[in-house]
Amino acid sequence: MIDLHIHSTYSDGTCSPADIIKKVTEKGLYGFSLTDHDTTEGIPKIIECSIPQKIHFLPGIEISCDTPKHEIHILGYGINYKSETLNQTLSDLRQKRMQRNLDMIALFQKDGYPITLEKLQNGNPNTVITRAHFSRVLIEEGICKNSDQAFKKYLGDTCKYYLPKPFFHPKDALKLILDANGIPVLAHPFQYHFSSLEIENLIRELMTYGLKGLEIYHSTHHLGQITKLLEWQKKYHLLGSGGSDFHGNNKPDIVIGTGRGGMYVPDHLFNLLEHASAGTL
Incomplete structure (x- = not known):
């Protein structure tokens, strides 16, 4: 069993790299990947934590990008996480998106909501x-009961406090x-x-740009x-992948390795992506 979609405190997860390794070890996974949003900064921390020898690790990332209709996400596996071009581009993206976050904070504060950068960073x-x-x-803050309400009333694409990312x-x-x-x-793909x-x-369009695989197994996929x-x-001779999309307490119903309980990602997909x-393929 493997999990190739995990987020840490370096993006929007609530578990540190050390906590993730502990959970991966307790779950008895064959392999895993850290795929934080638009950053590679958690990968060296994973490696520094001395992963147990029996557990395989594949450096990863999840990059947000846009179509005319909807934001989509592209996972990258086996990346050179030390690449200067990669990290500089990601840094530039994060800076632009940070300005968007500051503008959203200002919208909330204008209407009296106690949203601050410090609270968001936690x-x-x-x-x-x-x-x-x-x-x-x-x-x-007691403004919303749950995430669904927060997105429907405040954060959805048509809501007053939502601003699109660059x-x-x-x-x-x-x-x-x-x-x-x-x-x-x-x-x-079905999200x-x-x-x-x-x-x-x-899929066909992305293949013209170099897409190599599909995330087949996911906590939301039936x-x-x-x-x-x-x-x-x-049909398109693509590689397969799969993972829980673990975010810790930000998605408390999702568990590393098994998602919402029934997910199982076969080990051989890790080997194929690694090769x-x-x-070597």
């Missing part, structure tokens, strides 16, 4: 702030991963509220969706 100034952080603070084209995200010797994989035809067209993704994987990133 003691971790390195965290990559997303709408999940705003949701957490809204719940902690546009980043999928072509650029894929190039960034490929140039860092990584394997780009479309994350959770974007696209029809099956739109998803397949998106059997019918997994079956469809396996069909597309075979592909090493250029």
Whole structure:
């Protein structure tokens, strides 16, 4: 069993790299990947923690980019996380998105809501702030009962306090991963509220930019969706991946390795991605 979609405190998770290794070890995983949003800064911390020899680790990332209809996410596996080009580009993206977060904070504060940068960072100034952080603070302040309410009333795309992030084209995200010797994989394809035809067209478009795989197994994917993704994987000769999308307490119902309880990602997918990133496939 493996888990190739995990977030730490270096993006919008609540577990440190050391905590993640502890959970991975307790779960008895064959392999895992850290895929923080738009940053590689947690990867050296994972490596410094001395991963048990029996557990395999693949450096990863999840990059947010945009289509005209919806933001999408591209996972990158086996990346050269020390790449200066990769890290400088990600730093520039984070700075632009930080300004967007500051502008959203200003909108909330103008209407009297006690949202501050310090509360969003929650003691971790390195965290990559997303709408999940705003949701957490809204719940902690008693403004919302849960994340669904926070997004429906305050953070959804049509809400007063939402501001779009700077546009980043999928072509650029894929190039960034490929140039860092990584394997780009479309994350959770059924989360974007696209029809099956739109998803397949998106896959075909992304393949022209260098897409190499699909995240088939995910905490939100049901059997019918997994079956469809396996069909597309075979049809387009793509690699497969899978993971829980673990965020710690930010998504408390999702557990490393098994997601919401029924997820199982086969070990051989780790080996295939590792070999592909090493250029041995």
